[in-house]
Amino acid sequence: MIGSAARPLLFLDVDGPLIPFGGTPRQYPTYRTGTEGAHPLLGRINPEHGPRLAALPCDLVWATTWMDDANEIIAPRIGLPRSAVVSWPEPADTDEHDERIGLHWKTRALVDWAAGRPFAWVDDEITDVDRAWVSAHHPGHALLHRVDPRLGLTDNDFADLEDWLHWTRDAPPQGPA
Template identity: 35%
Template sequence: MLLDLDGVLNPFGASTCPEGYVEHEFYPGEGPLRYCPAHGEWISELATAGELRWATAWGDDANTLFAPMLGIEPLPFVPFPPLPFLPEQKVPAIAEVVQDRPAAWIDDNHTEAGRRWAAERAAPTLLVPIDSEVGWTRDDVEKVLAWARDL
């Protein structure tokens, strides 16, 4: 299972801070990012259902900066190209990590390259699109948990 951060856990597209979220300045001068403390429990649930990795440009910063805010243990992360990179450049890195195993990818920006990769795989693959104005919801979690149970 692959979990993006910006647009998923940080609903940057929302015009105001959504209910249940907190704003925190992780990078001085870049303005606050949003997070929902309840997401820590959801992430822990996913981690018990299968191998969970960060799939975010934050890389290990997701562990050192974001995970402590959620009260979760560090997760392995997919090594992406150095910033800036195009969203479709996530696909080769994810393909390398996933290999021929089942994969659920939670992201707010599934590109055509990502959809093509998912459709062409022999292994079960679930793309979970997230609206960056809303962020990750409990329904998204349930969708991934049900998919994992059905494997």
């Protein structure tokens, strides 16, 4: 479904937003759920994020290189159901022009996947180049929300998402770009 009747999408990255990194190891709390497995950083995922993400008025879509492992490993750890997963283009299919201008390799694929639906993209690598490109090429509302990878998702990030999602619900449809 496209347009104002469709629920917004939430494209969610894992590394950075859910698994913080880049700080000192002592900076991060460890959450033991018994499902840490072989990945040494899974203990950094806050299990409270699952219910908070599930409560947002949107459709969650994994936008991560974890691909379906996000459904197999991350979702059960934080109590989320299986969600759609973005399939990324092969590196040979990426546009050299995008690299020259600094466009993130995920940006085009997310706009294509959204197919005009409003979306929020939560990632730690979003830049102003991505924001400008989405604004020029996506006919719906979009929020490109950069998360500090040293902190991961914070209360302020959730507040920003909630505010935008409620605004989007009440905003008039956006015309073609």
